[in-house]
Amino acid sequence: MISIYEFDQLRPEEILNRDIRAEAGVQAAVEEIIGGVRARGDQALREYERRFDGAVLDALEVSEEEMESACRRVDPEFWKTLEMAADNIRDFHRRQIHQDFVVSERGGVVMGQRYTPIEKVGVCAPGTPVAFPSTILMNVIPARLAGVREIVIATAPEADGSISAEALAAARIAGATRVFRIGGAQAVAAMAFGTESVPKVDKIVGPGGVYVATAKRLVFGLVDIDMIAGPSEILVLADGTCNPKYVAADLLSQAEHDKLASAVLVTDSRPLARAVQLEIEAQLDSLSRGEVARESIARNGKILMVRDLDEAVEAVNLIAPEHLELCVDDPFRLLGSIRNAGSIFLGKYAPEALGDYFAGPNHTLPTSGTARFSSPLSVDDFVKKSSFLYYSKEALEQAHRRVADFARREGLDAHARSVAIRFEREEEERV
Amino acid sequence: MISIYEFDQLRPEEILNRDIRAEAGVQAAVEEIIGGVRARGDQALREYERRFDGAVLDALEVSEEEMESACRRVDPEFWKTLEMAADNIRDFHRRQIHQDFVVSERGGVVMGQRYTPIEKVGVCAPGTPVAFPSTILMNVIPARLAGVREIVIATAPEADGSISAEALAAARIAGATRVFRIGGAQAVAAMAFGTESVPKVDKIVGPGGVYVATAKRLVFGLVDIDMIAGPSEILVLADGTCNPKYVAADLLSQAEHDKLASAVLVTDSRPLARAVQLEIEAQLDSLSRGEVARESIARNGKILMVRDLDEAVEAVNLIAPEHLELCVDDPFRLLGSIRNAGSIFLGKYAPEALGDYFAGPNHTLPTSGTARFSSPLSVDDFVKKSSFLYYSKEALEQAHRRVADFARREGLDAHARSVAIRFEREEEERV
Known part of the structure; x- marks a missing residue:
């Protein structure tokens, strides 16, 4: 009780x-899987899928025909539910899209911040023993709204190599661009390094067991990850x-x-x-x-x-x-x-x-007390920001002595010179 | 050439x-320092500061008198430069403050997203051989604009225990709340776990050498960090x-x-x-x-x-x-x-x-190609989001069969029941 x-x-x-605590032995096993996928690409993926999911795979990628056939097979009432859920998720997440800004209040000075989408994203979606179409909606829709060009889903197949029709329907409705029948650490490795079939992505999101979590931790840095839930x-x-x-x-x-x-x-x-x-x-x-x-x-x-x-x-x-x-x-x-x-x-x-x-609202949320400093998955996780800065010659001339002095006080002469050099000749000429 | x-x-x-590659041996040394600070708190901090910075410290925290005296000692022209830079940084970063939103277009449904500041933040600021007041401005100002209540600076002291007057001036102008004369891995450990003097924070930001970087990597998860630059x-x-x-x-x-x-x-x-x-x-x-x-x-x-x-x-x-x-x-x-x-x-x-x-614009930026997926330090790094969701009884009644069906298809009966149970008696009564 x-x-x-x-x-x-x-x-x-x-x-x-x-x-x-991570289970002992998992890290070594995952390192071996990652090494295998790096070295032997698709061939390693087929070996691991045979070993871990019992699936003897021909094509790793789900074809357009399979996708369409799955969409036709799904219970029409559930298709309707998926569409309603997707509409609700879109409705919420599109408010998360931020605008670029520019600050140009002083003559000769323009600065601002731009958002650009991450180019390629991989989504880990649990496939067995039960597929989670909700995971696909919750991860793909914000990426799509962010403008991500390539959204790859990796999901473990059944022993006969098939993927749940409901998962494929969710992938179609959410707007994923490609689906691969791979799961576990091998899926993470494939998307982090790329193989003959699987594209290398810039960020990997989505839940998974301890193998997926460990693999995400190990490839973090080379690619971005959402969180270790x-x-x-x-x-x-x-x-x-x-x-x-x-x-x-x-x-x-x-x-x-x-x-x-x-x-x-x-x-x-x-x-x-x-x-x-x-x-x-x-x-x-x-x-x-x-x-x-x-x-x-x-x-x-x-x-x-x-x-x-x-x-x-x-x-x-x-x-x-x-x-x-x-x-x-x-x-x-x-x-x-x-x-x-x-x-x-x-x-x-x-x-x-x-x-x-x-x-x-998204169902990917910060666990273990990390809500003290982290946030639900959102459109923000699929974009990055760049700042930009323009000064006219006159604007830099006004500021240049202060900037150079600041740099020298931090012991960085070349920083100071990079500003000063733009006005040296004129100062000499004035003498 | x-x-x-x-x-x-x-x-x-x-x-x-x-x-x-990380230098061999660093991780073991940093783990020992972290263990020391966890176990022995301030006493360990004093030992490490004596060993690594040659400083025999009495008070770990910089007092209000020291702060004021430093501000008076700084070259007035440099004080002016710091204030101008701080104004420019504020001017740029305040455009990064996002608004909460609410979606309430359907009867009985209210959902939205709120921003709340992270409560306590620690800033690592290089102190020796040269102090970097610019680091203090660039890290503290966005935290301040985000509404962070406690902004703690940790910076290594000179051998005589002193902190650069220019760094203290930058801390005052930027709005830091406390300054400690600790640096390196011991500073990271102190802010991650807390000691008698140093408060435990929720997030640690700021640059540092390989010891600081390794310590940040090791405490990540317990607290958040900005990035490993x-x-x-x-x-x-x-x-x-x-x-x-x-x-x-x-x-x-x-x-x-x-x-x-x-x-x-x-x-x-x-x-x-x-x-x-x-x-x-x-x-x-x-x-x-x-x-x-x-x-x-x-x-x-x-x-x-x-x-x-x-x-x-x-x-x-x-x-x-x-x-x-x-x-x-x-x-x-x-x-x-x-x-x-x-x-x-x-x-x-x-x-x-x-x-x-x-x-x-901020000078803390993504290195090593991570600009493919990450962003300059910004106000966003000092807030977190929470979503919220309200449904009226009638709104849930309309949706409840679809939600329960979705849950059952993912094999989660208790999820289905948590929705269905709210309408059970009425359905029984209707029979």
């Missing part, structure tokens, strides 16, 4: 166990007006992800806390992934009692959860006090699952 | 040697109208930074190329850091001949330089074609040094 604690009696490190987390802040059935169901929706997932309730109502305890037990029995959820609740599930909603907000900001539900009567009242949280679900009818699949 | 190559006869990896780079794109003296001076202004720095000229004019070769030799003799610059030019200096400006732009986008100068008659004509560059200097009177100290 999920345990109840007094928040003010826990030290911060006791609240959540977020010290996730830790286990999923939910914090439900609920007062006594909440239905314990809803709270329990929302906590379990995180707990079923992973044995290491965390589900935490913060409440000022002891009756609610007790009712949620019982509800979790009752609901666990009928879940298909009940065993995973039970272990996750036992390891990382907690109910934290607080004095009042102010202390509840303090707990939220300390924990910096990936997902935060504010299950209270007037959730907007608390919004302004929340400083650290990835995604915030307001009120009693915004369960986290609504955001995972459908509503519009 | 700097060598001339034909651009189209080099393979990409031959253009710049960017494969920087490689050696500095300049690419000057110049046509035959350019004065070879200016081009040579600008190339040398990078070369003097570091023996590993890169200075590359891309030009379609062979007479300019030859004149720049001779000018570099002539100017090298009179530079105080001529030895560093000479070695850097010999290692990584190159002149790349191109057919025309189109091929020159192709070279720029392939190299993705940290600093790019467009020393041509109509530089704005090329701006739209530049896809990969950290900071772009337009025309013949915008030498890179102008941007390093004074003009306004």
Whole structure:
């Protein structure tokens, strides 16, 4: 049964166990896979796909015919759901597109900042045992809105070499440009270094198990990556007006992800806390992934009692959860006090699952307390900025002595000279 | 003498040697320092400062009296320069502040994105042998504009324990909240873990040698970091109208930074190329850091001949330089074609040094080709985003079957139930 604690009696490190150690041996295995893909390209990809996914592959890339056939095969109602979700996601993410700016308030001075899309992006999309079309929508749509020219999906095939029709439908609707039937560390390596078939990309995004995460960590620098996601987390802040059935169901929706997932309730109502305890037990029995959820609740599930909603907000900001539900009567009242949280679900009818699949905000979120300094995946992750600076001769002439003096004080003569040299002859002439 | 190559006869990896290996032994030394600071806090900081900077420290923090006395001691003309530079930097960076947004076009649905500042930031500022007040301005001002509450500077002291008055003046003008006389890996460790005197921060930014870089890499995840900067780079794109003296001076202004720095000229004019070769030799003799610059030019200096400006732009986008100068008659004509560059200097009177100290854009820029996917330091680096989502009961009721179906197709029953459970009783009642 999920345990109840007094928040003010826990030290911060006791609240959540977020010290996730990489499994021994994984790094060596991943290094070998990366080395294999670098050295032997497509041939290595075929070997690893046979070994890890049991698939004997002919073409690594999904053809246009396969794509079209998959789109025709998908349940039309689900196609409709995918399109609605994609529309919602587009609607939200297009507000994230920033404008270039220019500052030209002084004569002879023009400076500004431009956004340009990253040229090529690779998306890791889990393919087995179950494909996640939602991952494809959430990663491809912001890249597309950013203007990325080549968006490559890598997803592990079934043993017969096929890719889920629903995943391919999501790829089509989201606007991916190419799909490859490769998964795991070999997919990351292929996109980081390029092979005969797979293009080398500039950034790799998307979730995966420990092999994908380790591979992303190892290729980071050569290419960019989105983040190394830790286990999923939910914090439900609920007062006594909440239905314990809803709270329990929302906590379990995180707990079923992973044995290491965390589900935490913060409440000022002891009756609610007790009712949620019982509800979790009752609901666990009928879940298909009940065993995973039970272990996750036992390891990382907690109910934290607080004095009042102010202390509840303090707990939220300390924990910096990936997902935060504010299950209270007037959730907007608390919004302004929340400083650290990835995604915030307001009120009693915004369960986290609504955001995972459908509503519009991204479901790739900062875990393990990194919401203190990082952000949900967004269009920003698929663009980069450049600054630019123009000075006229007259403008530089006005500033040049100060710039050269500054450079000399930092001991950098050549910096000083690069400015001074542009006015030397004229100064000589004036003498 | 700097060598001339034909651009189209080099393979990409031959253009710049960017494969920087960490020095052996550094990681072990840094791990020991981090362990020492974690275990023994201030006491360890005092030991390391005695060992590495030869300073026997009493107070680790710079007091308000020291700060004021330093500000009074600084040359008034330099104080003026610092204030002008700070104004320019503020003027540029405040355009980077983004607005929150809300999407509320459908009844019962409100979603949006909020920016919140990172709470505490640490800035590593090189203190010895020369202090870099420009680093302090460039790192502190964007943090301040972002709304960061605590901005801590760590800078190595002189052997007598003092900190450069010019650095302290820059800290005051930029708006830093606290200054500590600690440098190197021990400064990074102190700010990542906190000690009796030094606050634990959420993000560490700023440059440093290999010890600082390695320490930042090791604490990354626990805290955020800005980037691991490689050696500095300049690419000057110049046509035959350019004065070879200016081009040579600008190339040398990078070369003097570091023996590993890169200075590359891309030009379609062979007479300019030859004149720049001779000018570099002539100017090298009179530079105080001529030895560093000479070695850097010999290692990584190159002149790349191109057919025309189109091929020159192709070279720029392939190299993705940290600093790019467009020393041509109509530089704005090329701006739209530049896809990969950290900071772009337009025309013949915008030498890179102008941007390093004074003009306004940031001087912390992506090196080693990472301009393909990363950006200059900006206000964005000191904020994080959170999304929020509100659905009314009626809005969720409309969507709930599609959301639950989506969840079930991804094999996540508890996700489906968390949505469905909110309508169960009513559906039962309707039966």
